[in-house]
Amino acid sequence: xxxxxxxxxxxxxxxxxxxxxxxxxxxxxxxxxxxxxxxxxxxxxxxxxxxxxxxxxxxxxxxxxxxxxxxxxxxxxxxxxxxxxxxxxxxxxxxxxxxxxxxxxxxxxxxxxxxxxxxxxxxxxxxxxxxxxxxxxxxxxxxxxxxxxxxxxxxxxxxxxxxxxxxxxxxxxxxxxxxxxxxxxxxxxxxxxxxxxxxxxxxxxxxxxxxxxxxxxxxxxxxxxxxxxxxxxxxxxxxxxxxxxxxxxxxxxxxxxxxxxxxxxxxxxxxxxxxxxxxxxxxxxxxxxxxxxxxxxxxxxxxxxxxxxxxxxxxxxxxxxxxxxxxxxxxxxxxxxxxxxxxxxxxxxxxxxxxxxxxxxxxxxxxxxxxxxxxxxxxxxxxxxxxxxxxx
Amino acid sequence: xxxxxxxxxxxxxxxxxxxxxxxxxxxxxxxxxxxxxxxxxxxxxxxxxxxxxxxxxxxxxxxxxxxxxxxxxxxxxxxxxxxxxxxxxxxxxxxxxxxxxxxxxxxxxxxxxxxxxxxxxxxxxxxxxxxxxxxxxxxxxxxxxxxxxxxxxxxxxxxxxxxxxxxxxxxxxxxxxxxxxxxxxxxxxxxxxxxxxxxxxxxxxxxxxxxxxxxxxxxxxxxxxxxxxxxxxxxxxxxxxxxxxxxxxxxxxxxxxxxxxxxxxxxxxxxxxxxxxxxxxxxxxxxxxxxxxxxxxxxxxxxxxxxxxxxxxxxxxxxxxxxxxxxxxxxxxxxxxxxxxxxxxxxxxxxxxxxxxxxxxxxxxxxxxxxxxxxxxxxxxxxxxxxxxxxx
Numbered sequence: 001x002x003x004x005x006x007x008x009x010x011x012x013x014x015x016x017x018x019x020x021x022x023x024x025x026x027x028x029x030x031x032x033x034x035x036x037x038x039x040x041x042x043x044x045x046x047x048x049x050x051x052x053x054x055x056x057x058x059x060x061x062x063x064x065x066x067x068x069x070x071x072x073x074x075x076x077x078x079x080x081x082x083x084x085x086x087x088x089x090x091x092x093x094x095x096x097x098x099x100x101x102x103x104x105x106x107x108x109x110x111x112x113x114x115x116x117x118x119x120x121x122x123x124x125x126x127x128x129x130x131x132x133x134x135x136x137x138x139x140x141x142x143x144x145x146x147x148x149x150x151x152x153x154x155x156x157x158x159x160x161x162x163x164x165x166x167x168x169x170x171x172x173x174x175x176x177x178x179x180x181x182x183x184x185x186x187x188x189x190x191x192x193x194x195x196x197x198x199x200x201x202x203x204x205x206x207x208x209x210x211x212x213x214x215x216x217x218x219x220x221x222x223x224x225x226x227x228x229x230x231x232x233x234x235x236x237x238x239x240x241x242x243x244x245x246x247x248x249x250x251x252x253x254x255x256x257x258x259x260x261x262x263x264x265x266x267x268x269x270x271x272x273x274x275x276x277x278x279x280x281x282x283x284x285x286x287x288x289x290x291x292x293x294x295x296x297x298x299x300x301x302x303x304x305x306x307x308x309x310x311x312x313x314x315x316x317x318x319x320x321x322x323x324x325x326x327x328x329x330x331x332x333x334x335x336x337x338x339x340x341x342x343x344x345x346x347x348x349x350x351x352x353x354x355x356x357x358x359x360x361x362x363x364x365x366x367x368x369x370x371x372x373x374x375x376x377x378x379x380x381x382x383x384x385x386x387x388x389x390x391x392x
Numbered sequence: 393x394x395x396x397x398x399x400x401x402x403x404x405x406x407x408x409x410x411x412x413x414x415x416x417x418x419x420x421x422x423x424x425x426x427x428x429x430x431x432x433x434x435x436x437x438x439x440x441x442x443x444x445x446x447x448x449x450x451x452x453x454x455x456x457x458x459x460x461x462x463x464x465x466x467x468x469x470x471x472x473x474x475x476x477x478x479x480x481x482x483x484x485x486x487x488x489x490x491x492x493x494x495x496x497x498x499x500x501x502x503x504x505x506x507x508x509x510x511x512x513x514x515x516x517x518x519x520x521x522x523x524x525x526x527x528x529x530x531x532x533x534x535x536x537x538x539x540x541x542x543x544x545x546x547x548x549x550x551x552x553x554x555x556x557x558x559x560x561x562x563x564x565x566x567x568x569x570x571x572x573x574x575x576x577x578x579x580x581x582x583x584x585x586x587x588x589x590x591x592x593x594x595x596x597x598x599x600x601x602x603x604x605x606x607x608x609x610x611x612x613x614x615x616x617x618x619x620x621x622x623x624x625x626x627x628x629x630x631x632x633x634x635x636x637x638x639x640x641x642x643x644x645x646x647x648x649x650x651x652x653x654x655x656x657x658x659x660x661x662x663x664x665x666x667x668x669x670x671x672x673x674x675x676x677x678x679x680x681x682x683x684x685x686x687x688x689x690x691x692x693x694x695x696x697x698x699x700x701x702x703x704x705x706x707x708x709x710x711x712x713x714x715x716x717x718x719x720x721x722x723x724x725x726x727x728x729x730x731x732x733x734x735x736x737x738x739x740x741x742x743x744x745x746x747x748x749x750x751x752x753x754x755x756x757x758x759x760x761x762x763x764x765x766x767x768x769x770x771x772x773x774x775x776x777x778x779x780x781x782x783x784x
Contacts, residue, residue: 094729339483339484
């Protein structure tokens, strides 16, 4: 194994990040969000259940990785960092009530003389707890703390060509995943066995590209559960005349391609579901037609809203968000939300996941599009029919 | 779908939690850790990528679930809560920089008149961010905040009979998962295809018990990567005379059964690996022999340490921890750590995962045991040979 990208690619990301840091007056970034750590260094390990971080200081080209001793070799394998920038803490810091890992982090910051300026931390990111903040602040009395939440996320929002290629590979996998789901789901089959077929396709990938674990497990709501998103699967068998909502994904080296479709196990879906499907598909097309460089995220939502205004369908939640590199629990990037008030101007190589899901108390419908913004429009990350699938 | 356990079971857990709250002088608990939310209410959705919580107040029998609007039906399906205790916030709170979800939480707390006492929050749990804390504290000026980190985790540490049964079912799945891994891994096979076979077994489960997603994805380090834990898989094909570390798991309705073994693709492993394997297995047996009600966690580690003292093997990290119900990123419970200084006295129906992994710069070795503490000893959660597997 080695870093997923060239050192040049990482150095470019670091330059862009430092520019944003300068704009915000941040001297040192302390980054714990796993995708941000990966983005800046290549680090890729399932070690984010303990405290760890990447430090990025204006005056040092290379970031530093700080983590648990047993994960340092993982950093040596997956990052481009030189040995002096991989620092490991001893195991008695792990889940200790008396020895907080942030004391170790603070010691490194002091050793480097980085404790006198403005330190930006991710104040609203999972994986950086309240206690982590408190211990860091207490240990670095000369520093001024500033909220750098989503600072790196906003650098990530425009993808490099190399990243676009990885998303497309994830898209190829996503096509296989949805095919596998549709093939596996049938009346009499256990939901868990269909989920297994989905996972097989996700991890195996294509002949050319190894699959990776998506940032969200397969969400596969059937029957009664279609009135909600975000459930997984059960031991029940699929029933005749039952809807199944599929919110799946393909992933390639941590780059995501979300894919959602609804299938109905029968030829005659309930009227409400049929009508909802056709309105949602119409609205999704209207939203897609708007996407191009220069329009805002809220413009895209407005087009959807206008497109469904003739119907009774109401959608109170955002219809999409940006995506790319990520780890559980989310493939969304926590940057753009496609909703009223989001005035982000779209740029080439932003990636949007439009998923205008509708959940009534009786039934729901989900369909999506994962697209790359281009100068004149957009490009699908995968090719999959935008349809409501009626299966036997 | 419905709650995984009887309402009686949840009410018993709630009583035990309230007792601990009383001991610590906590009037209201604000719980965001997904396993703790599930433990107290049954809530099971992949919605923990947005802010959500369970409130538990001394003076109300039922907890309250607070979350995003679209997940409220998920709460209706998976919890035992009555309608008045399911509260949903509107979607403009989601990942908003101007409308923090904790303002909604604070409003509910004030509405219930629960803002005058001591509020316990999980200060060092992922899924409760620094900003969540700050916004809650700012909005509830009459409350006193107290650290209730791991309070519910420590209630979870002793399992009910119903929970033991779920762990055993997870164990049955774990056996199938390890079989699937050993069957799939062979010279010339891509690592990703073996991972796919593992995932299939995990989700599919047994004929009797549907699998669930384990809290940790398959960790499958091969070749060079065996010098570290916590990596996943690649597109490489397995090589002759290569070691593979397998840290896998079975899960049943969010209850976990971690299983780890090492295989070697050949008949003549390097001397260092062979010797390490035999020392580690010997030490693990010594540790297991110590386990029974009344001994401490550090006693178990001491037995391991004594058991390997004759060798050159050194293990600086903890050799185990408690496990049970969990969500990504960890199946560990963040309670017991089997290491020097942990004086937790073992009780019947505690679950320990002993995994004395060793990672040298050349190669590593992992083997484990997942056990339930009994009055006179312990019981394996699954039956799988404690061996270093040499495969063709």
